[in-house]
Amino acid sequence: MRNRPQIVILGAGYAGLCTAHRLQKKVKPGNAMITLVDRRSYHVNNISLHEVALGNALAQDVSYDLVPVVREPHARVLQAEVISIDIENQVVHTSAEDLAYDYLVIALGFVTETFGIKGMDEHAFHIENFIQSEAISRHIEDRFREYAFTDSLQRDPLDLSILVGGSGFTGVELLGEMVDRIPLLCKKYGISQSLVSLRCVSADKKFLPMFTDKQAQYIMDYLSDGGVEFYMDAMINEATPNSFKFKDKNGEHEFKANTLIWTGGVSGSPIMKETFGDAVRRGRLVVNQDLTVPGHENIFVIGDVAAFISKGSDRPEGTTAQIATQMGTATADNIARTLAHRPRHDFVFKNSGTVCSLGARHGLASVYGFTITGFLSMRLKKFVETLTDYKISGLYNAIKNTRLFKLINF
Ligand SMILES: Cc1cc2nc3c(=O)[nH]c(=O)nc-3n(C[C@H](O)[C@H](O)[C@H](O)COP(=O)(O)OP(=O)(O)OC[C@H]3O[C@@H](n4cnc5c(N)ncnc54)[C@H](O)[C@@H]3O)c2cc1C
Structure with missing residues (x-):
């Protein structure tokens, strides 16, 4: 042939x-x-x-x-x-x-891409495929379960501490999922949400440059209201088994956590x-x-x-x-x-624009000069996913792969 x-x-x-x-x-x-x-x-x-x-x-x-x-x-x-x-x-x-x-x-x-940051490959999770994504999901839930079922005097507070390196699109969408998921985990394991620490350390000076300043601020405010603390213009120089060491204009710092996730580059x-x-x-x-x-x-x-x-x-x-x-x-x-x-x-x-999801029910879409937020933006994201499935695999597969069903199943 x-x-x-x-x-x-x-x-x-x-x-x-x-x-x-x-x-x-x-x-x-x-x-x-x-x-x-x-x-x-x-x-x-x-x-x-x-x-x-x-x-x-x-x-x-x-x-x-x-x-x-x-x-x-x-x-x-x-x-x-x-x-x-x-x-x-x-x-x-x-x-x-x-x-x-x-x-x-x-x-x-x-x-x-970890840019040669010491320890980042070994100690931080990455989001590269769904095996790693599932590992993050299991790890976070395991830490919450461990905390809840350990004698109160021996609990490790770092089990409830999550550090995300990088504030690009992937990091932000991940934080949006966390804002959704953490309250559910707290409820499931009877943990007060005030004990959970969710911090994002990023070398970026400007947050989400693909959006306007106003749109980027909206996203940052939404995540901050959901409990995320941002440390921008901060250069991580080492990941240890339970911390990020970084430098910013105020000097050297070390934040500790039992969950480290790197989203800072590809x-x-x-x-x-x-x-x-x-x-x-x-x-x-x-x-x-x-x-x-x-x-x-x-x-x-x-x-x-x-x-x-x-x-x-x-x-x-x-x-x-x-x-x-x-x-x-x-x-x-x-x-x-x-x-x-x-x-x-x-x-x-x-x-044709950008849609940033912030968990299952919220997001921000910037399309053809319009800004759409909230539930409608998430429906738009699901629509874009279905359209993409259609383009790369055909109508039958797009339907079979349930993206269309997800679109109408709200
Ligand atoms: C969490 C996350 C959220 C994102 N959100 C958005 C978004 O909302 N909108 C957007 O437009 N983009 C988004 N992106 C970016 C987008 O996913 C990528 O730009 C896109 O996947 C690139 O497509 P690609 O076909 O080039 O490569 P990929 O989709 O990465 O496909 C590459 C393929 O090559 C295969 N492969 C690689 N190496 C080998 C090898 N040596 N041998 C055999 N096979 C190999 C892999 O298995 C894979 O199937 C996101 C990315 C992530 C990680």
């Missing part, structure tokens, strides 16, 4: 799955073979991982199988670890088999650096306007591993599921055009 052009897509996240799903509709079975490679047999809606981390959603609520989405005869899923990419010989080495390609789409997503897959060398910064490669690699017009780099600079701008767009999905659509269309000997189109990012 090697006579058909081979299209290999690495990563079944928003970008890769969207490319595969759209391409299998655009290309006739005789015209190409599509192989979608991922270490997992399922897609994960990363944008909901913070819900899993506080037990407000289950792993099965935020994931679904790839096989029903990517189907024979001209598309298949290969569950394997991508080990390396040999650009010269146009081969991808995986743990299962070597894949020769005519067109390659690299969509390997993000990994947690970078693109390490395979990017191994493949493209020094051109890669924090796992991201600056791509051409059609999302290809400079000098390699058959290799597309999309999603969190791509640094795409819109025309007229001097900085790469941020990494979000929104842009990853749009890149997937554009890449599928461009590969289909190339196979049909038609010219490619440049990618244009259409930013």
